[in-house]
Amino acid sequence: MTTIEAVGHVEPFTVHFDDLDAMGIVHNARYAVFLERALSNWWGERGHSYAGGRPTTSDVMHAVAEYSISYRTPVRGTGDIGVHFWLESLGDSSAVYRFRIVSADGQTVHAEGRRVNVKLDPRTLRPAPWSDHARSVCQVLLAAPVPAEELAQQG
Template sequence: MTAAVLPGAVQPFTVHFDDLDAMGIVHNARYAVFLERALSDWWAQRGHSFAGGRPTTPDVTHAVVEYSISYRAPVRGTGEIGVHFWLESLGDSSAVYRFRILSVDGQTVHAEGRRVNVKLDPRTLRPSPWTDAAREICRPLLAVPAEEPAQ
């Protein structure tokens, strides 16, 4: 990806033949999968994933509570794209992600949207706070950097 896209991260992604619909464009339902895989890869690279069917950290246990997407230009055929994502806000137990599906050169926005996660306690499945470790890891994703605590 060549476009400067700050804040956030851009995960390169490969569109495969089975992502396409009968017209040879990416099926609308696949965009959510692209974001899910990009987020999963980004967090896994930082030690937050599932191993042996179990979460590696308590912050991996979360649920999507809201999702919206707007389609701007179809992705035609297979090949490389980019998934740009960032955090619009990080609450006590919520995380509001914004995202864009981009052409490989970063010039075309194929889709954009919003996804809201709520972190859950793995035992009770009730909302619970993000850990300090997760907050630190996701700091580069924040649209507006978190203020430093007053001394």
């Protein structure tokens, strides 16, 4: 994988009227929501979500430790876009996501940024290691996936 488009996942997303500001462009605060929903969908499809008001796995318990975003080209109006995200790195208890909000055809980058999550122990709210299952699932998101042999040695 040599190009940025070849790593991670692009989640199709629809911009709605209530995402727009008074100028008819996506409000700056909505970009974080777009990423949150895209990540929630992706992880939920892999068994990591909330059901009945409770987390389905311990890996759902995490907090955002850092967030940055750069706006490039406004999204003007409603319609389809893509939320492209990947993992830059995965530590013992941290995950560094990179993301881009792109046009539906992927040709225009509307915004790009970085988000750092820290997994928390639900009892102590202190950093806790990601589960082996989460580590395995997220390999497809890593910009440089961990070789299978090394992943087996970690478990």
